[in-house]
Amino acid sequence: MMTIRLCAIGDRLGLFTDLAENGPATSQVMADRTGLNERYLREWIYGMSLAGYLSFDKQSREVSMPEAHIPALVDVGGPLYQGGLFKMFTGFMQPYEDLIESFEKGGGIDYEAYPDDFWKGLEHNSCVRYKNLLVSQWLPEMPDVQAKLENGGTFADFGCGAGRSSIELAKAYPKAKFYGFDLFPKNIENARKTAEEEGVSDRVEFQVHDIAKGVPGQFDVVATFDLIHDMADPKGGLKALRQACKDDGIYVLMDVDCTDDPADNEGPLAVFKLGASLHFCMTSSLGQGGMGLGTVGFPESKVKEFSSEAGFSSVRRLPIEHPLNALYEIRP
Structure with a gap:
């Protein structure tokens, strides 16, 4: 520590x-x-x-x-850079008294309780994955997604944060149109600024939007990256994503790799996952009166269960190796 x-x-x-x-x-x-x-x-x-x-x-x-x-x-943004992790740890440890109160009274911690460093850390961590893995290693495992983007399809990232996924994809697929939606205006402001700096603002559009209030249209590819396990209503979120996904579209889901029984998680990141859950993922969901899945609450079995309930017909886990995340290709 x-x-x-x-x-x-x-x-x-x-x-x-x-x-x-x-x-x-x-x-x-x-x-x-x-x-x-x-x-x-x-x-x-x-x-x-x-x-x-x-x-x-x-x-x-x-x-x-x-x-x-x-x-x-x-080396900020490099494949081994850990600065985002340092910021995250410092940030989500700060609402300590709020966490203790949640232990005593229930409820959870509001997003507003977390300092800017925490959100910057999240963005830096996302940047590392998207810049070094998304286009070069993960997309080749989804040739149908690649084809849709190469042919000028539409891609929507819900809960886009600072927009790094859409920006990196837009650099690789200039014919496609990308949309990023996030609940927080500051994230959208930062995403628009980065898109300008990276020269892709002509094909990337960012909007403040709450998926819990519906979807703004239908898209060839929809995606969520480390979002569903944090949501107050993950089942409702998946149903909204099904509405946003065209009938011949694809949903790309990245979430935390975990086991059916939380007690079976092991390895050097197991304690980190549970600590992150208590300090942010679970408590922020409970703070909204939500389900509180937590960091290790969305294993492959639940991905399949919730996706089926939402109206998707197939779930394929991709054969990627990552210390923290699992990646799925889900179809209507």
């Missing part, structure tokens, strides 16, 4: 980037370079070095960034 917090500080203040770009430094040199307090930097350096993230020379008192650690700590 403390290591992640120290990493979050290094990420937020640009300390990792300073060491990678400007080379080894004592705490005083780092203070001169960054304008930060030397005493605080000195303590941070000791902590990060003892954790093994940085190298420390006891003779020169200089700290340095191991070249092998740069992809994880500095």
Whole structure:
């Protein structure tokens, strides 16, 4: 826990980037370079070095960034970058008293209780997956989706966040038209800005929209990425997605990979999933009076059950390997 917090500080203040770009430094040199307090930097350096993230020379008192650690700590958007995770941890730990109250009284935590860093962390994590996996590795497993986009079809991402999925796809499939819908105006504002910067605003449209209030049209491909398990009404959400999906369309569902029995989840990410559920996924759903599926509440069996109830006829789990997510191709 403390290591992640120290990493979050290094990420937020640009300390990792300073060491990678400007080379080894004592705490005083780092203070001169960054304008930060030397005493605080000195303590941070000791902590990060003892954790093994940085190298420390006891003779020169200089700290340095191991070249092998740069992809994880500095290369924003790269396949190994972990800065988003550091932000997320720091962010969803903040409404601690609200979580304790929920244990005592029920209910849950409102989205507004989470700081900007949490949402930035989510966006950074999504960016890593979409930039490095979605187009190059996941789409080739869905040739019919590829064909629809290559032929100028329409694609809608519900719960699009900052819009990274639609933007990356728009760069790869210039003939298609992409739409991103999200409940939060700030997400849509950021998505529109990024689309402009990436040069795809002519074929990507972002709108503030709540899927719980219906759908804005029908599309060749609809998608949700890490959305359904968070929803207050996941069954209602899937029924809305069926309405949004054309009869010959395809629904692309990405959600957390988990087991039927929560107690059977194992591996290094099992505790993370349950902790994330308590601190955000489950509690935010319960805070809206919802089902509270939680991070490990939507295994493949429930995907098939809920999809069938919503009017979809087939569910195919794709043969991808990812430490956190499972991917499905679902058809009406």
